Amino acid sequence: MQKLGIMVAAAGALGLAQFAPGIADAKTINVGVGHQSMCTDTYTAGIIVKELGLLDKNLAELKKNAKYKDADFKVRWADYSSGGPITNQMLANKLNIGVMGDYPLIVNGAKFQATKSLRTLYVAGTGYNLKGSGNAVVVPVSSSITKFEELRGKEISVPVGSAAWGMTLKALQDAGIPSSEVTIKNQSPAVGAANIAKGKIDAHADFCPWSELMEFRGTGRKIYDGSETKIPYLHGVVVRQELAKDYPEVVVAFLKAVIDAGDWVREDPMRAAESLEKWTGVEKEVQYLYFSKGGHLTLEPTIKDKWVEALEFNHGVLEREKKIPPLDFGKWITDEYIRAAYKAKALDYEKNLKDIHDPAVEHTSLPMEVWHAKDGIKTYASVRDFLKAIADFNKVAQKLNATYVYDKATGLKLFGKMAFYVQAKDGAMTTFLRKQDADSYAAKVDGKVIGFEEAIASTTG
Numbered sequence: 448m449q450k451l452g453i454m455v456a457a458a459g460a461l462g463l464a465q466f467a468p469g470i471a472d473a474k475t476i477n478v479g480v481g482h483q484s485m486c487t488d489t490y491t492a493g494i495i496v497k498e499l500g501l502l503d504k505n506l507a508e509l510k511k512n513a514k515y516k517d518a519d520f521k522v523r524w525a526d527y528s529s530g531g532p533i534t535n536q537m538l539a540n541k542l543n544i545g546v547m548g549d550y551p552l553i554v555n556g557a558k559f560q561a562t563k564s565l566r567t568l569y570v571a572g573t574g575y576n577l578k579g580s581g582n583a584v585v586v587p588v589s590s591s592i593t594k595f596e597e598l599r600g601k602e603i604s605v606p607v608g609s610a611a612w613g614m615t616l617k618a619l620q621d622a623g624i625p626s627s628e629v630t631i632k633n634q635s636p637a638v639g640a641a642n643i644a645k646g647k648i649d650a651h652a653d654f655c656p657w658s659e660l661m662e663f664r665g666t667g668r669k670i671y672d673g674s675e676t677k678i679p680y681l682h683g684v685v686v687r688q689e690l691a692k693d694y695p696e697v698v699v700a701f702l703k704a705v706i707d708a709g710d711w712v713r714e715d716p717m718r719a720a721e722s723l724e725k726w727t728g729v730e731k732e733v734q735y736l737y738f739s740k741g742g743h744l745t746l747e748p749t750i751k752d753k754w755v756e757a758l759e760f761n762h763g764v765l766e767r768e769k770k771i772p773p774l775d776f777g778k779w780i781t782d783e784y785i786r787a788a789y790k791a792k793a794l795d796y797e798k799n800l801k802d803i804h805d806p807a808v809e810h811t812s813l814p815m816e817v818w819h820a821k822d823g824i825k826t827y828a829s830v831r832d833f834l835k836a837i838a839d840f841n842k843v844a845q846k847l848n849a850t851y852v853y854d855k856a857t858g859l860k861l862f863g864k865m866a867f868y869v870q871a872k873d874g875a876m877t878t879f880l881r882k883q884d885a886d887s888y889a890a891k892v893d894g895k896v897i898g899f900e901e902a903i904a905s906t907t908g
Contacts, residue, residue: 550613
């Protein structure tokens with residue numbers, strides 16, 4: 448990633464001189480943050496920071512700096528249903544920090560660079576899924592559609608400008624379906640989910656956690672997962688250049704709060720899931736799917752070469768489909784602020800930079816889980832033990848909040864009730880996200896593909 452390397456070197460040549468305390472007249476410093484309380488991958492730079500007062504704490508600490516001794520920080524949090532409106536508000540100078548997904552980030556940078564003087568900087572990530580999971584396409588549970596290719600000639604709703612919109616464009620390109628052969632309807636996540644529940648739309652594409660939310664509530668069924676794009680799924684933080692250059696310490700204070708938010712989730716994922724349900728309305732069982740050990744998201748803000756490559760690839764998708772303006776990544780992406788945040792917290796940036804969490808590798812030995820309504824999370828080493836336990840709980844009518852297994856093909860965590868189960872001749876069970884993968888594996892082991900209820904019943908014979 449030569450472009451970013453050049454920029455980092457230039458920042459390094461400056462040292463951290465631009466972060467040195469200076470004397471400033473007393474003034475009000477407005478910090479406007481656009482976030483998404485209904486997008487799980489933005490939480491560590493949004494709702495968690497807001498609710499725990501992490502930014503407020505860091506800004507109060509910053510007042511010990513002579514430059515900010517008499518400053519009056521005015522923090523405003525603005526909640527949006529997708530990333531596009533955040534960019535519009537940043538262009539209007541009503542917000543100076545935005546948290547959004549990969550495709551909206553690209554649109555943000557390109558739109559700002561298309562102006563004569565306005566610019567944003569991409570300063571940190573929030574979280575990622577190496578396999579690309581997070582976006583998905585869902586159909587009503589009663590639909591006969593089972594794969595993306597069957598959407599030719601159908602209506603697909605999606606929040607236009609969102610990460611899910613970008614995924615949908617790439618999926619159409621990969622499937623060889625011209626955009627003229629589908630009808631794309633711009634619908635917010637809540638409207639799209641409601642239309643799926645009522646069967647008013649053929650399919651709805653959305654970002655995390657909406658697909659899993661529909662699965663959990665029993666209104667939708669996933670037919671396409673973002674992991675099929677084979678492009679990492681990531682979210683991040685952009686700031687208006689004026690804020691970064693005039694008050695770099697404020698940006699660092701914000702990024703320190705992002706780091707603290709990730710630590711808070713990892714300390715106690717169950718506490719995080721329950722708190723996030725209260726703050727967002729998204730059920731704790733869905734939150735747990737994302738933030739538990741083995742969950743969809745890896746909460747880590749470093750800017751890796753692989754993420755920049757993914758963003759550059761995604762920009763190409765938008766260029767081909769939507770004629771997006773060019774984006775100079777070397778001028779847009781900088782890691783000097785997140786490096787400064789790591790340094791201030793005495794953390795090893797280089798170590799995190801090299802670490803990439805691969806679910807296919809890291810999740811192979813993780814246990815299956817049952818969230819018992821009374822006793823909490825219970826773990827099981829094998830799929831068969833997991834299914835037997837559910838059968839035993841069912842016999843005595845004990846309530847289970849949710850169940851969790853892992854996709855054999857990708858290592859991704861999914862709800863047990865949504866998995867495809869392959870039963871081998873010896874009774875061994877393997878779980879899959881996609882029916883195509885389950886069918887292929889069943890043929891290989893001379894087994895059969897069955898559903899959740901049949902899999903449970905098979906352990907009681």
